[in-house]
Amino acid sequence: MSERDEREIRLGEARRLSQLLICVAEQAKAGFAAAVAPFGLPVPLARAFLTLGSSAPMRDLADRLACDRSYVTSLADQLEERGLVARVPGDDRRVKLLALTEAGEELRERMSTALAEQALVLRRLDDADRAALAPLLEKLVGDDEAGAPAGW
Amino acid sequence: MSERDEREIRLGEARRLSQLLICVAEQAKAGFAAAVAPFGLPVPLARAFLTLGSSAPMRDLADRLACDRSYVTSLADQLEERGLVARVPGDDRRVKLLALTEAGEELRERMSTALAEQALVLRRLDDADRAALAPLLEKLVGDDEAGAPAGW
């Protein structure tokens, strides 16, 4: 088999694996949406809510979500309307922290559990599979940057 | 260790794995966007373009993309403007097929290769890793439905 053929085959397999990965990702996304829907939060709001630890400067949230500060303002407005977070003044008086309210903490606990329970990795894989998967995913994410351990 | 603790640990691990998976998915998405950008197609257009085999009824494309028929009309308009696909009448006279033009075929070939070459699974994993990953991803996608092997 020629070098060229080998390269072709390798590329073809990469394609197939990539597609599988995307497929899994889409199912995971759908799973997230489904798990979160009963709690009445639209997906982006839920993501922000869960990414926010129990308290963080708005700026930090923008970094973790990789979005603009102005969008965080809008997310914060919506979360505040729902009584899930409160803006509390920071040490530096330019800064505002977003802090979970009591209701927020409680909801986070419930959502977090619901999410884990329906996780694809739990429903489709056994212990051995999960043990094998973890290091592969770690290699895939690399040690680039972010890794944004998200709070949930 | 109590049953309850074991359950907690298991859920915690599921959470961690799920987050890793999402992380990988986001990087894969970013990789797709980056690989596709030089060809001048916005991401959703590229996705549609690649999902379309070399020819398919618009309705089928809507199914594969899991989107509304009206959106396919808009995607088809844009791809047609760029000379990448043509609407050809189907057998059933209600149906229109989207078929790649010659330019479309040529572009698809190049994009498809570019995509495979930059794939995360190729850049970060060795042969053994990829061999281990494939069956795990297959389990994860399950045999539900779609699986939509996407044409690229």
Add this chain to the structure above:
DNA sequence: TATTGTTATACTCTATAACTATA
């Protein structure tokens, strides 16, 4: 009557630019 594609319209998500208040 049910289905295909189209049109017009509207909604969601998110960014950009300009602004205010601190630092």
Add this chain to the structure above:
DNA sequence: TATAGTTATAGAGTATAACAATA
């Protein structure tokens, strides 16, 4: 001068509803 958050506005991506042609 630079940074945090806000406001107003705009754009991309996508859906809904009503419609014409065909089955």
